[in-house]
Amino acid sequence: MGPRLLVALVLLATACGTAGGGGNDVQGKTFTSTSVTEQGKPRPLVEGTKVELRFTADGRLLANAGCNQMQGPVKLDDGKLTVTDLSTTDMACPGEGLQEQDEWLSGLLGAKPSWRLDGQNLVLTGANTEMVLAPKPQAPLEGVTWTVDGIVTKDAVSSVPEGVTGTIAFKDGHIYVQGGCNSGSTDVTGADKYEVDGQRITFGSSLAMTLMLCSEDKMKVESAILDTLELGEVTFEIDGDTMTLMNANGVGLKLRK
Template identity: 30%
Template sequence: MPTKTTTQTKQTKQQPTKQPHRTRAAAALAPLLALALGACGTQSGDGSGAGDGSASVRPDVPLTGVHWAVESVTADGKKTAAPAGANVEIDAKGRAQGNFGCNHFSAKADVQGDQVTLSDATMTEMGCPEPLQGFEDALRSALTGKLTAKLTDGTLTLTSAGGDTIRLSEQPPAPLQGTTWKVNSLVSGKTATSLPAGTEGKASMVFGKDGFVRGNLGCNQFSAPVTVEGSTLTFGRITSTRKLCAGPQMELERALTAAMQGKATYTVDHRTLTITAPGGTGFAAGADAKAGGAK
């Protein structure tokens, strides 16, 4: 025991000039690492820090407060691309919310080190057609329990205890004007319902800077003058083509045109647009994947 103590003392005395050098190097490197991590890996740089899974949920890495678009889910060795609109967002208060690809969800979120634990999830109960239902089931199963987070080159990967992985990328907010909004649900008060069967992905619209909204009601093309003031949209007379449409498509068209008669309120929640008529009915739409510079 005395011999070991003496040896360590000698080693310490033999390296008086090297220790300050390492200290200065570490001090110089620390702010560079913080900048690299704060950039979320969007710059290629030399790759330092961005691929370190243990650092992926440090406070200087924006895991929370970021709108993460789901790119794919790999479950049981099978990789499935995500539909437009699937997303996850975790706030600083310990809540996660998003969309499984069809239904919206909310859950408790606990972030500790590189571990993210999601529990007590609730979700809407809209009926979803295939293949949306299959993807939703896979994502819901993978996005449960304790997950390991890793940030690499701006991509977040969440890995479950069973080895399933969820790949996500950051998406910026979408502006009202210039964005292609794809209608994905009808709303009545605080309740969202699925679109009439067979009309999924058919209705969309763009609010132009020229004061007109144009798009497709589910079958017919349409346009209408519109003014934006605060959270209010004021629609003028809607003109549209006059194609004969199947029953579900006409049902959707009637619902959309009813919400765009005169004044209506609107909200844009990051990449979700909701338009509500005075009676409380309306519709919700998601931003096209490329809106706002998204990948």
């Protein structure tokens, strides 16, 4: 093969983007649509909506087109996006065209579209449709005050009592907690700093808290925070401006930036 032909092939491969492989480059990321075309012409989405695709670290796809939430196990082998057992919530979509848009997205995902990365963007291609999605910016774990938005017990999520604000912050290797009444941190004399390994946070010291007696609602949020952190190890998953913290006992928190 001559040098000119080799250069031409390299340029062609670069122009076409990276064909989808096993999906490691999209797992744990969320993408939002920037353009949709059908048969080469723009397909307008319902005003104020975008398609959002979230690929979880445990191999599921969560999809939304402005109304109902869809999800199912996903495989990304050989450049094909294959969703099995795609389930959806059954909310009544209030806006005109939202129900039809949900059905359109469900049909696209169910037809095993091709996928590839074009730089940072995800490109899905169906029989007559091409959709370009940009990665959604992720909030950082550290240096952010995360507010408790839900309390997780196994597979159930309960809401935070009205008027109660609990927060967690990860900063300079220490965890800082405000439970709505009492506060505390791992930043005590001789305390080990936490370590982040992938999506796992470990910390070797106990959380030192003040010990005021608070109202029942405040104590509920405080107890949920302490129960989540009691094992000295949690996993975290950040999706845009939200985060889920879970420990090995299935106890955890939903938090927002």
